[in-house]
Amino acid sequence: MLAYPIDEAVELLTEKLRAAEASFANCEEDLEFLREQITTLEVATARVYNWDVVQKRKEKEGKGEDGEGSKTGPGG
Structure with a gap:
């Protein structure tokens, strides 16, 4: 298991959160497209x-x- 300093950990998790939110938005768009289809x-x-x-x-x-x-x- 890795240990990060608090600032670095917060930065890493913030980046991961942004990526996950973007991925979630793409999934919602794809789902809406599939519903229309x-x-x-x-x-x-x-x-x-x-x-x-x-x-x-x-x-x-x-x-x-x-x-x-x-x-x-x-x-x-």
């Missing part, structure tokens, strides 16, 4: 899901119309 990803995923639901409905309606047309066609 998560929100963007969730919105994009919801849009793709909704688009897929609409496509499946269109496909289902298209098949339903084709099926009805063949049942009521000529001779039927």
